[in-house]
Amino acid sequence: MDILLLSIIASVYIIILGYTGYVAWKQTKTAEDFMVAGRTTHPYIMAMSYGATFISTAAIVGFGGVAGVYGMGLLWLTVLNILVGIFIAFVFFGKKTRKMGHNLKALTFPEFLSRRYESKFIQYFSGFVIFLGMPLYASVVLIGMARFVETTLNVDYSLALIGMALIVALYVIFGGIKGVMYTDAVQGTIMFFGMIFLLFGIYYILGGVTEANQALTNMSNLVPQAAAATGATGWTSIPAFGSPFWWTLVSTLILGVGIGVLSQPQLIVRFMTVKSNKELNRAVLVGGIFIALMTGTAFIVGALSNVYFLQNTGQIAITTAGGNADKIIPLFISTAMPLWFAYIFMITLISAAMSTLSSQFHVQGTALGRDVYETLTKRKGASTVVIARGGIVIAVLIAVVLGFLLPANIIAVGTALWFSLTAAAFLTMYVCAIFWKRSTTPGVITGMIFGTIVSVFWLLFVYSKSATALGISNFLFGKATLITGMPWNVMDPIVVGLPVAAIFTVLITLLTRPPSKKHLEKCFEGL
Amino acid sequence: MEVLGIPDPWVWGAYIACILVTLLCVIYGILNWNKGDEDEEGQIKEELEWEQKELEMEEKELGF
Numbered sequence: 343m344d345i346l347l348l349s350i351i352a353s354v355y356i357i358i359l360g361y362t363g364y365v366a367w368k369q370t371k372t373a374e375d376f377m378v379a380g381r382t383t384h385p386y387i388m389a390m391s392y393g394a395t396f397i398s399t400a401a402i403v404g405f406g407g408v409a410g411v412y413g414m415g416l417l418w419l420t421v422l423n424i425l426v427g428i429f430i431a432f433v434f435f436g437k438k439t440r441k442m443g444h445n446l447k448a449l450t451f452p453e454f455l456s457r458r459y460e461s462k463f464i465q466y467f468s469g470f471v472i473f474l475g476m477p478l479y480a481s482v483v484l485i486g487m488a489r490f491v492e493t494t495l496n497v498d499y500s501l502a503l504i505g506m507a508l509i510v511a512l513y514v515i516f517g518g519i520k521g522v523m524y525t526d527a528v529q530g531t532i533m534f535f536g537m538i539f540l541l542f543g544i545y546y547i548l549g550g551v552t553e554a555n556q557a558l559t560n561m562s563n564l565v566p567q568a569a570a571a572t573g574a575t576g577w578t579s580i581p582a583f584g585s586p587f588w589w590t591l592v593s594t595l596i597l598g599v600g601i602g603v604l605s606q607p608q609l610i611v612r613f614m615t616v617k618s619n620k621e622l623n624r625a626v627l628v629g630g631i632f633i634a635l636m637t638g639t640a641f642i643v644g645a646l647s648n649v650y651f652l653q654n655t656g657q658i659a660i661t662t663a664g665g666n667a668d669k670i671i672p673l674f675i676s677t678a679m680p681l682w683f684a685y686i687f688m689i690t691l692i693s694a695a696m697s698t699l700s701s702q703f704h705v706q707g708t709a710l711g712r713d714v715y716e717t718l719t720k721r722k723g724a725s726t727v728v729i730a731r732g733g734i735v736i737a738v739l740i741a742v743v744l745g746f747l748l749p750a751n752i753i754a755v756g757t758a759l760w761f762s763l764t765a766a767a768f769l770t771m772y773v774c775a776i777f778w779k780r781s782t783t784p785g786v787i788t789g790m791i792f793g794t795i796v797s798v799f800w801l802l803f804v805y806s807k808s809a810t811a812l813g814i815s816n817f818l819f820g821k822a823t824l825i826t827g828m829p830w831n832v833m834d835p836i837v838v839g840l841p842v843a844a845i846f847t848v849l850i851t852l853l854t855r856p857p858s859k860k861h862l863e864k865c866f867e868g869l
Numbered sequence: 870m871e872v873l874g875i876p877d878p879w880v881w882g883a884y885i886a887c888i889l890v891t892l893l894c895v896i897y898g899i900l901n902w903n904k905g906d907e908d909e910e911g912q913i914k915e916e917l918e919w920e921q922k923e924l925e926m927e928e929k930e931l932g933f
Contacts, residue, residue, distance in 0.1 A: 414875065420883070437905075618905060624901075630890070631895065
């Protein structure tokens with residue numbers, strides 16, 4: 343660790359953030375100014391701040407590491423991230439969500455669904471699902487941060503985790519919960535150029551695009567035996583069709599995250615903060631390039647790090663990282679890249695993680711306070727603040743505790759599980775809310791309940807990765823998983839939960855009376 | 870056939886598809902750069918009201 347260099351970089355970073363914060367503050371004297379800031383915001387600033395919200399530390403550290411194990415086939419996730427997470431989300435969902443959200447005056451995602459279907463139950467049920475499920479996602483972001491600090495600064499993991507948790511807690515306590523667009527844009531810019539540097543860097547070190555890829559192709563005989571036995575065929579080829587390795591790559595990592603992004607509460611709420619359709623159109627351009635560079639680079643670098651590590655340590659990436667895929671990207675950056683770059687990258691990742699975490703805690707606080715407590719008790723005011731803040735404190739604590747308890751190789755899988763849970767619970771309802779006027783309240787509620795139950799059951803008792811890690815099935819029934827045999831144990835909850843939710847929604851909808859015209863007119867006004 | 874040193878079409882296909890979907894976003898963005906502002910005033914006003922409500926919620930319910 344070079345303390346002088348690190349302090350210089352950290353100070354410069356803080357000065358830049360402080361300066362942009364000051365500029366933003368100077369331009370926005372009144373609350374009114376603050377809110378119309380977007381009207382005169384340069385599309386670049388706006389798009390970069392989008393990017394910083396979309397891409398979390400988990401995507402770069404966790405999924406980049408996973409690419410070190412599963413190879414370049416993971417690039418299909420980049421394809422889905424751009425096609426589904428940017429193009430479909432902005433063009434087909436964003437505009438309608440914005441308008442309908444405003445028509446219904448909904449402030450949170452559960453509230454949006456509940457007002458669209460005139461059911462309080464939807465609001466507190468989804469509030470509960472979000473509050474209970476999100477700590478897993480928050481904790482993997484925290485783990486990603488801590489792993490990076492551990493490797494780059496060469497400190498103990500527990501120390502890094504506690505340090506990071508303390509910084510996050512202070513940030514939240516001192517009211518930093520609201521993301522500031524200008525500072526997000528600074529993070530986005532540094533990440534953007536950092537990833538370009540990394541992409542060119544790795545291909546330069548390894549002698550060119552074709553040469554580097556070819557070297558990786560030539561390593562297919564080095565795939566660990568355990569992985570080969572479950573279907574791995576190399577880093578530049580897709581695993582054997584239908585093998586456990588294939589199912590994890592395709593159903594959990596690619597589909598779970600690629601599709602689940604559509605039903606992420608914190609991202610859906612962002613559509614409502616967009617100023618106009620024009621802004622969404624413009625964001626498609628910059629967002630597409632940004633996501634391509636961020637995730638594409640992370641996956642390519644993760645996969646190619648195998649070549650680098652083989653040339654320098656004689657081992658493949660996962661072996662060099664001590665069997666923990668979460669450490670591959672931090673290890674690669676701190677050994678292959680210049681020290682100043684590793685420090686800049688680390689500081690940017692930390693601040694990106696902070697903004698991701700604070701928006702997660704924000705969603706959790708409102709889920710518990712507004713969606714669950716207020717809806718159930720019909721009380722408003724000071725008591726909600728206590729509940730919401732208490733919820734945030736609990737959420738931070740759970741995230742830290744999980745950071746200690748969760749096993750290695752967890753960042754990508756943890757993210758994927760949260761994404762597939764939200765997809766099974768909310769995606770069908772969200773799609774129906776926007777595109778299917780005939781869909782009825784009993785229909786979507788049945789779909790949501792069955793989708794949630796089936797995917798939670800799958801997570802706890804069938805899907806071996808999560809069931810074994812959580813140990814509830816073993817505790818209750820003395821068996822690691824209740825259903826054994828291929829492909830069930832390796833099939834992601836989304837593959838089962840999403841169709842179940844969709845089938846129930848459609849069936850019950852067709853059996854019940856269509857919603858009132860008057861209500862539909864209100865929801866779809868101007869659409 | 871090997872493309873860019875990658876033998877499996879399912880993998881180089883992903884590599885190429887990444888570039889293609891990015892281009893899709895770029896082209897869509899360019900073609901629609903100035904579209905969608907027919908009712909920009911109304912949209913901004915609507916959004917303003919929404920943000921005011923959100924701010925209120927944050928103060929009242931989260932205490933921030």
